[in-house]
Amino acid sequence: MAKIILILTSSIAAPKGLALYQKLKVLHDVKLVLTPDVKYFLPESPPDAFSELFTQQYYDKNSKSLHIDLASQADLLVCYSASHNFIAKITTGITDNLASLVYSASDCYKMLFPAMNNVMYQSAANQRNLKQLIADGVGVFPPKVGLLACKTVGIGRAWEWEDVDQTISKYLTYLDKLKGKKVLLNFGRTKTYLDDIRYLTNNSSGLMGDALHQILTWSRCGLTTVVGDTDFPLYYDHIKVNTNQEMLGEMENYFAQQDIVICCAALNDYQIKEPFKGKIAKRQNPSLKLTLDKNIDVLAQLGLKKTHQFLVGFSAQNDFDLNYARQKLIDKNLDLLIINQTSSMQQSDNEIIFLTKTEVEKINKASKLTIAGQIIQKIISQC
Known part of the structure; x- marks a missing residue:
């Protein structure tokens, strides 16, 4: 009642x-x-x-x-x-x-x-x-x-x-159906430091993850949220991180106890091979040559540790490439992959594709809050 x-x-x-x-x-x-x-x-x-x-x-x-x-x-x-x-x-x-x-x-x-x-x-x-x-x-x-x-x-x-x-x-x-479930959510963008004050990042606003947070809060589940940078202030409890390494560390701290893990964060695929110490002096370095190495893959690492968790990942693409996405679903041991397009970054709406091992479902463009509700309903139907 x-x-x-x-x-x-x-x-x-x-x-x-x-x-x-x-x-x-x-x-x-x-x-x-x-x-x-x-x-x-x-x-x-x-x-x-x-x-x-x-x-x-x-x-x-x-x-x-x-x-x-x-x-x-x-x-x-x-x-x-x-x-x-x-x-x-x-x-x-x-x-x-x-x-x-x-x-x-x-x-x-x-x-x-x-x-x-x-x-x-x-x-x-x-x-x-x-x-x-x-x-x-x-x-x-x-x-x-x-x-x-x-x-x-x-x-x-x-x-x-x-x-x-x-x-x-x-x-x-x-x-x-979510009452009593433990849910771990991450969102926001991470940083790759060039020196002690400068960094590379990406264009993700964090709006999709914030919308998921709202829906999950309404569901009254046991929610833990790990967040990188966003374009807006957060007035609710969350764990703040800066880098992929910090994100992985915090996610691993809570991962084992979770029922559902939703990885919406926009992580950096590359990192500076040798970050500079202190601040780079422009006068002494009028030009820079940087080497970028592959960054730690947080989602793949969590997939290796998965036991009973329902693991959800996001894939931002230039278009909807299902073959690429299917391989990602397998490689990272995911239960559900949500494909969206890079054009949705910084926007208030989104359109996505749900991909599991057995089905593909296109969701038409709608507000990110509406899409978040459909994502949670999909997770419930699959768990």
Whole structure:
């Protein structure tokens, strides 16, 4: 039984939300939270619904915080359907009603199902807000195209509640299957030092690995994360490394105890044969000749040590070369190889191919967060 917060906003589709509520609470502990004006769209409000921001005449330091109690217990928050106004509020952090306050106080995975007039949905402000919510890790499920309440045809029609129920069930199943699993993830780029302050690196941003981290965090697995350099700050617990050698050392420290190991890091294939000591003086060295040797292959080393672990690797290619990838899968003793293209570096979206010993599956271009979810689902199906 999961603990779910279901938020209904001021939308003509709100009665569908009530039907979803009745279905969900048969199997789960569901708290229904209403925005102030949703009552105008419902035949009647359930007596157990929460809607008032303040329910007491006076609050002192010992007063119970309803929004914190609701938010802290949730495994999942679902907003169905989400109005233009509510989307704007949660994007900017406005908490002037109980629903937006509970949303802001929740650190669980959030599903958002917008529904509104097609012009409103496609407005610059709404699209900008939805893009930000996706970047924040929210699961935004675009509305359907169809006949709208305003008697026009376009995008903005609410999902049917039965489809939302199925989507929630899929997520909760995925959540349960990773519960108690130990997962080791690496991402980010490494360095090859030229001297004590200069180094060679690559163009990986770390966005794909960060998206995987978000999905794995939502799954509540036992997660250990080892990270090289990224283009953004990390505000969660992780082990920082600089070089391939450091990456291998930290991965080996945790490898034996893991159930799943996902190697997304962009490691350097080459290293300087003889790094300079100190700082190279440009005046004394107007030109340099460097010799590059093959660098340590972290993924191959882990493949040699594999016993029971499900080992996942990434392969960045100029194009999708399946013959090369199949050999890599075998040579490095991988259970799953994810092929992506170098053109996805520094980009917010990605397209990949799943490769195992028995199957090939192409995944079309989508946001890296969406791709991360598909990667984790694939791992679950293979383990």
